[in-house]
Amino acid sequence: MQPSLEKLRKFFRLEHENKYENTAIIGGLAKMLDYWEGEARADGVAEEVIQAVAARLRSYEKLSPEGRAESLKGLWKRIGETYPEAGQKPKTQQQPNRVNQPPRPPRPEQATPPPPEEESAPIPQEQKSQPRPQEQRKPQQQQRPAPPSPRPRSEVVPGARTSQTPAAFNADITVIQGVGPKHAESLKSLGMQTLGDMLYYFPRRYEDYSQLKPIKSLFYGEVVTVLGTVQSVHTRPIRGGKSSIVEVVINDGTGGLRLSFFNQPWVANRFKEGEAISVSGKVDQYLGRLVMNTPDWEPIEVENLHTARIVPIYALTEKVTQKWLRKIMNEVVSYWAPSVVDALPEKIKLSARLVSLSEALTQVHFPLSQSRLKAARERLGFDEIFYLQMGVLRQKRDWKDAEARRFPASTEWLGTRLSSLPFALTSAQQKALEDIRADLDSGKPMNRLVQGDVGSGKTVVAALGASIVTQDGAQAAIMAPTSILAEQHYRNFTSLLAGENGPLQKGEICLLVGSTPEAEKETIRQGLADGSIKIVIGTHAVIEPDVLFKDLEYIVIDEQHRFGVEQRKELRSKGTNPHLLVMTATPIPRSLALTVFGDLDLSVIDELPVGRQPIDTYVLRPQERERAFTMIRGQIRDGRQAFIVYPLIDESEKIEARAAVDDFEVLSNEVFPDLKLGLLHGRMKPSEKDEVMMKFRDREYDILVSTTVVEVGVDVPNSTVMLIEGADRFGLSQLHQLRGRVGRGAAQSYCLLIPTREDATENERLQAMAKTNSGFELADLDLKTRGPGEFLGTRQAGFANALKMASITDVTLIEKARTQAQALFERDPYLQLPEHALLSEAFERFWGAGKGDVS
Ligand code: ADP
Ligand code: MG
Numbered sequence: 002m003q004p005s006l007e008k009l010r011k012f013f014r015l016e017h018e019n020k021y022e023n024t025a026i027i028g029g030l031a032k033m034l035d036y037w038e039g040e041a042r043a044d045g046v047a048e049e050v051i052q053a054v055a056a057r058l059r060s061y062e063k064l065s066p067e068g069r070a071e072s073l074k075g076l077w078k079r080i081g082e083t084y085p086e087a088g089q090k091p092k093t094q095q096q097p098n099r100v101n102q103p104p105r106p107p108r109p110e111q112a113t114p115p116p117p118e119e120e121s122a123p124i125p126q127e128q129k130s131q132p133r134p135q136e137q138r139k140p141q142q143q144q145r146p147a148p149p150s151p152r153p154r155s156e157v158v159p160g161a162r163t164s165q166t167p168a169a170f171n172a173d174i175t176v177i178q179g180v181g182p183k184h185a186e187s188l189k190s191l192g193m194q195t196l197g198d199m200l201y202y203f204p205r206r207y208e209d210y211s212q213l214k215p216i217k218s219l220f221y222g223e224v225v226t227v228l229g230t231v232q233s234v235h236t237r238p239i240r241g242g243k244s245s246i247v248e249v250v251i252n253d254g255t256g257g258l259r260l261s262f263f264n265q266p267w268v269a270n271r272f273k274e275g276e277a278i279s280v281s282g283k284v285d286q287y288l289g290r291l292v293m294n295t296p297d298w299e300p301i302e303v304e305n306l307h308t309a310r311i312v313p314i315y316a317l318t319e320k321v322t323q324k325w326l327r328k329i330m331n332e333v334v335s336y337w338a339p340s341v342v343d344a345l346p347e348k349i350k351l352s353a354r355l356v357s358l359s360e361a362l363t364q365v366h367f368p369l370s371q372s373r374l375k376a377a378r379e380r381l382g383f384d385e386i387f388y389l390q391m392g393v394l395r396q397k398r399d400w401k402d403a404e405a406r407r408f409p410a411s412t413e414w415l416g417t418r419l420s421s422l423p424f425a426l427t428s429a430q431q432k433a434l435e436d437i438r439a440d441l442d443s444g445k446p447m448n449r450l451v452q453g454d455v456g457s458g459k460t461v462v463a464a465l466g467a468s469i470v471t472q473d474g475a476q477a478a479i480m481a482p483t484s485i486l487a488e489q490h491y492r493n494f495t496s497l498l499a500g501e502n503g504p505l506q507k508g509e510i511c512l513l514v515g516s517t518p519e520a521e522k523e524t525i526r527q528g529l530a531d532g533s534i535k536i537v538i539g540t541h542a543v544i545e546p547d548v549l550f551k552d553l554e555y556i557v558i559d560e561q562h563r564f565g566v567e568q569r570k571e572l573r574s575k576g577t578n579p580h581l582l583v584m585t586a587t588p589i590p591r592s593l594a595l596t597v598f599g600d601l602d603l604s605v606i607d608e609l610p611v612g613r614q615p616i617d618t619y620v621l622r623p624q625e626r627e628r629a630f631t632m633i634r635g636q637i638r639d640g641r642q643a644f645i646v647y648p649l650i651d652e653s654e655k656i657e658a659r660a661a662v663d664d665f666e667v668l669s670n671e672v673f674p675d676l677k678l679g680l681l682h683g684r685m686k687p688s689e690k691d692e693v694m695m696k697f698r699d700r701e702y703d704i705l706v707s708t709t710v711v712e713v714g715v716d717v718p719n720s721t722v723m724l725i726e727g728a729d730r731f732g733l734s735q736l737h738q739l740r741g742r743v744g745r746g747a748a749q750s751y752c753l754l755i756p757t758r759e760d761a762t763e764n765e766r767l768q769a770m771a772k773t774n775s776g777f778e779l780a781d782l783d784l785k786t787r788g789p790g791e792f793l794g795t796r797q798a799g800f801a802n803a804l805k806m807a808s809i810t811d812v813t814l815i816e817k818a819r820t821q822a823q824a825l826f827e828r829d830p831y832l833q834l835p836e837h838a839l840l841s842e843a844f845e846r847f848w849g850a851g852k853g854d855v856s
Contacts, residue, residue: 002087003044005037006080009054010087013073021066021073031058039213048215048255053079170197170341177332184329187320199333200341200362203381203805204313207368208279217255219284219291226281228301229253234272251278259292277301311368330366338362344843345384346836349821355380365806382807383818388847390822393599397448398830400600405446405578406554410438410469418468421502422461429453429608430462436604437466440580441555447580450561450598452587453606454776455741456613459584460490462606463557464497466582468504471535475554479538480572482560484514484687485694489716490559491538498536505535513539513548516688544571552576558583586741586776587734599819607777616744618752618771620728622759629724629753630672637676637703641748642720645706646739648727664726665706673704681707709739718746728754729763733779736770 002010012033016025023029034055041051057076064072080087172195175185185194193199214225229251236247247262247269260280262268272278282296315326343350343358350357356364360373361380368374415438419426426434433451440447453459467477479494481487491512499505511525511534522542528534532551537543553576558564561583573579583601594603621629633643647664662680669678679702681693697705698717705720709731723743728736736754744750754767769782807814828834832841 002084003041003046005041005044005046006084006087008040009037009080010077013077016073017070021069023062023069030061034058038215042213042215042254047083050080050083170195170200172196174199177329179332180329184321187318190318191316191321196333196337199330200338200366201805202315202330203365205316206314207374208312208314209371215255216251216253216258219258221284221286221291224281224283226279227251227253227258228277228279229258231272231274231276231278232257234269234274236266236269251280259287259290260296260298261287261292261294263295265295311371311374313366313368334363334366338366342839344839345387346825346840349825353383353817353821355383358384378806379814381805382811382814383821385805385807386815386818387822388844390599390819391826391844392848394822394826395830396600398826400448401445403446403578404444405580406475407444408441408469408473408475408554408580410441410472414472415465415469417502418465418504421500422497424610426461427458427606427608427610429606430458433459433462433604433606434465436602437462437582438469440602441466441469446578447582448601449582449604450594450601451582451584451604451606452594453584454609455586455738456745457586457606457609459559459586459606460493461497463559463582463584464494466580467494467536467555467557468498470555470580471498471509472504474532475552476529476532476534476550476576477536477555477557478543478550478553478572478575479536479557479559480543480564480568481538481540482564483691484516484540485691485698486559487514487539488512494536494538509533509535511537513537513542515540515542516691517542541568544568544575548575550575553579555580556582561585586738587780612747614744614747614749615774616723616740616750616752618740618754618774620754620756620764620767620771623755623757626755629755632751632753633704633722633724634673634676636722636751640719641722642697642700642702642717643704643722643724644720644739644742645704645724646726647706647708648725648730668704668706676703678702678704678706681705683708709735716745717742721746721748721750722753723751724753724755726755727757728767729756729758729760733766733769733783734776736767737776737779740770741776 012025012030016023016030019025026032038051038055041054042048054076057072061069061072077087173185174180174188174193174196175182176196180188188194188199191202193202208226214227216227216229219225219227230253232250232252234247234249236245238245244264245266247265249260249262249272250257251260252258258280277300278298279301280293280296280298282293285292285294313327313330315323315330317323317326339359341359341362345355345358349355355361356373356376356379358380361377364373364377365381368377433453437447437449440449451459451462463479467479470477479487479490481490491510495507495510497503499507499510511528513522513525517525525534525537526548529537530549530551537548542548556572556576556579558569558572558581561569569581569583573581633645636643645668662682665678665680669676679693679697681690685693693702693705696702697720700719720743723740725731725736725739731739740752743752752770754770756763756767766782769779773779807818825837829837832838832844
């Protein structure tokens, strides 16, 4: 009898024992239809029978126990009409006690010999598995094929079965039967050299053939995957022969479905009649019939069709086929995963409710159910975040172990500084300054991240910190990503610290950028080396090897995400354990910040200076562009300036530049022929960009047309309009950064957003910009709708790359792993306890592989 019918019988019997209370399956008998239909279809059970079962089970819940008994009996009788061997009442058909029985006799389909390849390496199909007693005893659980039991493989790896140390992990993949040097080369190109690499080469996605939908039960509008056989392929011309359409009809035994491919005549040759394919896409409607337009599809190997399981799909290269890799992977997983050493202490696994590493590695490749796959992913994701957190904590500890010079600042002295500022600090600025002041006097090097929305006033806080250090004769260096920003900082620092009552002389602060004349550079180098210059502000020029300091004690890195770890390290190495302040205007939600920057202390400036007017933001429709232009003209007539920003249209800078140039031509010749327009784009040299920015700042242009290069914190207080074209292409955080370019002066400022086309959902997302001026709120929204990509600077990107399984948006998992890592770190910071020996090894392996980058 077909296994699916066998299963049905078992549940019916159980239901009978349970007095027809609808308890044989948790959630009711109808629940089993979720997977049973697919299984039955894969078993080749007649469609009428499947439909009869489905119909009866769906109404089962509503019946009285007597009605239910009748219903099941009737149903079984119906099944018996088609399958006489099943045609006995369930209760008379005693379920054999399989626990004490030898393995089941072969089922009918096993009579057909498996494809030749399969003989050497089975993929985990039911027919290859031995029944596992403990699973047989739990009939209310979904019955799935048990994983293949490891086969003795001494002929391949002598003594390997006993090799349970991580060393086996490092065994070369050529120990696998069927993997010679040539295959090894292909696998290497996918990043797999050892057995461990293979176990951690996770599927890109899965095809859940256990939950297939028959064509007959498709609904208009749903997104599904169906399997079927190609019945016909036709190409016909449309629009008078200007275009063509390829129509493919597939059938899965329950019905036919038409697939349409527009203007891709070549696909016609890719389909072969009679070939089984898997098709994914949205079910559409055409002339009353269901169709799929340009769906994703791929041929399926026949073996998948009959497995009725969740099949892993791996990323491949040209030389490796899915089928082959899956086969090899199955060997590796079924043989090695069970003996993998689990470094995570039992205690942590228990309290975080995690499955074992063996289970996780097995299930992630060949899941027996969606829930076991989920548990596997959770475990593997936990490991990643846990090890990252441990590394971050260790980094923090190392820093705290280092000594740094103390810079005490008396309240009186600081008070004088504050009273000479042109404004009073906001309380958020005061708080950040207090944090810095305490760090500088702690005897440990400061490692602080100051996070503050655009315009929140980070610069003055950094400058006051610098003044505390220079007061004691030491030096400070400030690094910014562009020379225009560096120059802006230079002017701010000079007016804040070297003004009338300032603690420094003008000559004690200097600007060092790439374009600084060589002679001047030389003077600056000398001044830094002999200590006569106290503060240097600049770009990458500051970290050049010939720039040496007498006594560098304080470092500020602005817009930290624009710099790489190496550059930060270099600057740091110019002093001995200098105090470090990194600043970012990219608001990162707290959970994310604690994970990514867990080694840094965090100060948040979450308040704007008083009197700052919120920027009025409007979302316009594309056809309302003229209104935007009118507004710009009006503002310029009032003596203001405007930005017009175009999105990065293409990956390639070349095309981006050309689009910007084209738009610029149209704007300056046709739309604003009477105004002065400047152009800024990514293909320009840094010096050219700076020049344009400076001209705009100095009001030589009315309008600056730009790609996103304008994003970084340049202050042009006279500009009051920011028009952003193609706003739908930006994340909210990025839009917020762009918007922050205006509203820096006293006048009311405006931000106009024009999406590429009209789209209700998109419009709604953009409306969030109109509703709030808080970068943090927008960042949170971004994280929810677009994932963490918006926040990824160099460092965060490195961090995210280390996460193959965990999602940085999974706050619950992050919290869980962080709590556990912290608790463990408090118990055993150096992982010296004997029970942590394995963990310590795994930890070194994780970080040794260069994952994450903490500086
Ligand atoms: P960001 O945090 O974006 O780097 P800046 O440090 O460039 O912001 O400050 C933006 C503007 O706000 C500057 O012109 C600065 O002088 C001004 N500013 C900073 N703090 C205050 C304050 N407490 N009150 C008024 N204006 C301030
Ligand atoms: Mg700034």
